Amino acid sequence: MASIIDGKAFAATLRTHLARRIAALRHDENITPALAVVLVGEDPASQVYVRNKAAQTVEVGMRSIEHKLPASTTQEALLELVAALNADAEVDGILVQLPLPDHIDADRVLEAIDPAKDVDGFHPLNAGRLATGGTGLVPCTPLGALMLLKDRLGSLSGLHAVVVGRSNIVGKPMAQLLLREDCTVTIVHSRSRDAAALCRQADILVAAVGRPRMIGADWIKPGATVIDVGINRIALDAGRTKLVGDVDFDVVAPLAAHITPVPGGVGPMTIACLLHNTLTAACRRRGVELPN
Ligand SMILES: Nc1nc(=O)c2c([nH]1)NC[C@@H]1CN(c3ccc(C(=O)N[C@@H](CCC(=O)O)C(=O)O)cc3)C=[N+]21
Numbered sequence: 001m002a003s004i005i006d007g008k009a010f011a012a013t014l015r016t017h018l019a020r021r022i023a024a025l026r027h028d029e030n031i032t033p034a035l036a037v038v039l040v041g042e043d044p045a046s047q048v049y050v051r052n053k054a055a056q057t058v059e060v061g062m063r064s065i066e067h068k069l070p071a072s073t074t075q076e077a078l079l080e081l082v083a084a085l086n087a088d089a090e091v092d093g094i095l096v097q098l099p100l101p102d103h104i105d106a107d108r109v110l111e112a113i114d115p116a117k118d119v120d121g122f123h124p125l126n127a128g129r130l131a132t133g134g135t136g137l138v139p140c141t142p143l144g145a146l147m148l149l150k151d152r153l154g155s156l157s158g159l160h161a162v163v164v165g166r167s168n169i170v171g172k173p174m175a176q177l178l179l180r181e182d183c184t185v186t187i188v189h190s191r192s193r194d195a196a197a198l199c200r201q202a203d204i205l206v207a208a209v210g211r212p213r214m215i216g217a218d219w220i221k222p223g224a225t226v227i228d229v230g231i232n233r234i235a236l237d238a239g240r241t242k243l244v245g246d247v248d249f250d251v252v253a254p255l256a257a258h259i260t261p262v263p264g265g266v267g268p269m270t271i272a273c274l275l276h277n278t279l280t281a282a283c284r285r286r287g288v289e290l291p292n
Pocket of ligand 1: 262263265266267270
């Protein structure tokens with residue numbers, strides 16, 4: 001039976017460390033990092049995420065700036081807000097909550113964010129830096145997943161990592177991070193031939209597809225470490241819902257060495273890494289050393 005990787009506890013520890021470093025930054029440099037979060041529309045799930053982000057930002061001692069815009073906001077108005085946040089010297093991080101309404105071109109908005117303030121790590125310059133080994137801001141979910149892996153396994157060098165999913169926000173940056181750790185990396189996607197057989201070769205399996213419980217027992221090499229990035233809300237009876245991952249936890253956990261649960265796995269790490277990136281961005285753009 002796998003040991004469960006407690007992402008919720010790890011994220012809480014990470015936030016405690018961040019709070020101490022942020023206090024040191026305020027004491028030594030008189031800097032309080034500020035994170036601006038932009039939410040367009042009234043999607044209830046997005047509202048919950050944004051509320052959690054704001055609460056945790058304040059909890060670690062940073063400033064939270066929230067901009068809530070109606071769903072009817074034009075692309076032009078959103079780009080103007082991004083430009084104002086770019087120009088605001090007090091703002092260290094900018095996050096535009098996804099998904100955006102259909103009439104807005106999300107790529108254009110993400111490309112308008114100052115790469116130095118791009119705490120999501122979604123700007124093409126940051127994606128390029130990650131791919132070419134430079135210093136940039138790394139997407140929060142893959143960064144959080146990597147922290148959990150290194151905490152459990154130590155060196156990842158030479159391990160075969162299989163990433164299921166090729167999105168720009170998780171799959172591709174996850175593969176780049178694992179490559180940077182000297183893994184042998186395979187990316188499996190919807191057109192892959194015999195995806196299950198490819199996944200059965202994985203020492204590390206990262207599932208990031210958004211399909212509830214898709215990864216079953218026959219996808220797992222015994223002793224593998226399984227990281228479940230999926231967060232899928234499924235319907236139960238009587239209008240109730242529950243969160244499940246991309247991994248069928250009940251059948252995979254008995255085979256794996258280590259496994260993340262959903263909820264309580266990678267999800268909480270995403271927000272903790274957002275705070276981590278905001279501290280990093282604040283120090284880099286203000287030209288001060290990152291406190292230990
Ligand atoms: N620009 C942008 N950046 C994002 O990082 C971003 C985004 N847009 N849009 C939406 C997704 C989703 N996301 C999550 C963050 C934390 C949890 C999380 O903490 N989940 C808890 C459960 C929360 C619950 O119970 O609903 C867990 O897995 O244990 C989930 C999902 C960030 N996103």
